[in-house]
Amino acid sequence: MINNDLLRDLAEDKVVLFLGAGVSASSLIDDRPAFKGWPEFLAGAAESRESALRDQVKRLIGAKDYLLACQLLQDSYEHEWQELITAEYGKVAQPSRLHDSTISLKQRLVVTTNFDKLLETAWANSISAGARSFKVISAVEEGVFRCLKDYDTPYLIKIHGSVDDTSSMVFSRSEYIKLAFANTRYSNFIDALLLNYTILFIGFSMEDPAISALMELYAFNYPGARPHYIMAPQGGGSNIAEINKRLRKLSMIEYDPVNNHEELPVMIAAMANAAKSKKREILAARILAAA
Known part of the structure; x- marks a missing residue:
């Protein structure tokens, strides 16, 4: 059962899709992870x-x-x-079902810590000829804040850089300190997302020290705020779920991880269809109210 608040936010394009390494790991070359x-x-x-x-x-x-x-x-x-x-x-690979189902959620803002180009490919494949394309931002610099109010334009924001610009990549401890911990724009940007949108983490383990710390600060500073969500494999333990809920305001949506997490893209595709139906329901209600 999909949380109704999350479903409504998806229908109204108020969700930031935050994608981690698990999404890239779903792409295969010769039955092995592409990267x-x-x-x-x-x-x-x-x-x-x-x-x-x-x-x-x-x-x-x-x-x-x-x-x-x-x-x-x-x-x-x-x-x-x-x-x-x-x-x-930088290897050439094809997006997976997980990439495609995630893009089918049709949210305007997609944020990722991944370096590869699979998301660009999946998103480009989903766009009809003549439709508005998306912009890619590969560093958390001053211009990144434009995406918050540029409502007509979809954005892919690669907060740890991209393989086609290795100088932007956050990979080692020194790069992490410089581009994440010591970069006030980084923390301000993530905080702005947490306050103004609902975040749905997919393929993300919450082991990233900067992101997990910002989530915990958010939960401490805004105890009355609505939660965010994370797709998580079953078996993590009720104590982990409780910590995520209490210390990070993060609700877990669990799925069965068997057969290389094959249930995850199915769940996300179902979520996309439910959000589409919810959007039609909201539009119909607004038309009736205006009549």
Whole structure:
């Protein structure tokens, strides 16, 4: 059962779709993920390093300190690092059912931490000839705030940068500090989204330290505000759900993760159809009220 408040917000285009690495991971090449996740990418990059650094990186990956592991590797590779990233995340791949179902929600603002170009491809594929296209913003700079009131234009905002502009990418600890933690525009922008829209997280684990901290500040500063939502696999535990609800004002919409999360795009497609019906219902009610 879809939450009625979320359904109405979808129907009125008041939802920000916030997409994480799980969305990119759903795209396949030869039945394997098109792009490596952070742990696999970092472990692979460490293989050609000297043994002490390799072991150090593996320990950090085991502790899920990916930012520090990435920083050590970036410092080791120096100028070759950008080529390594581009070789992995710049590959040509096709969007998955999850990409397509997410775009079918037809929301004006899509935010992602992913570097790849799959969302651009999926969104472009969904647009009819002659229809208004979307704008892509690949850095949280001053101009990003225009999207909040540019109501006629859809936006894809890649808050951690894009593979076609490696200087914009937030991948290591130093980049994260510079472009996220120390960037007041970053926190102000996320706070503006939290206050003015309903956010639906898809393929996002809430392990991102900046985003989770901003969610917790939001919940602390605005205890009476409405919640946001996250699509989450079953089995996370009721205590995790309670923490998300209490400390982050984040309601979990659970799905069965079996068979490579195949239920998730089905649920989202159903949500899109329900939102379409709700939109027709709202328009009919407004026409009757105006008559």
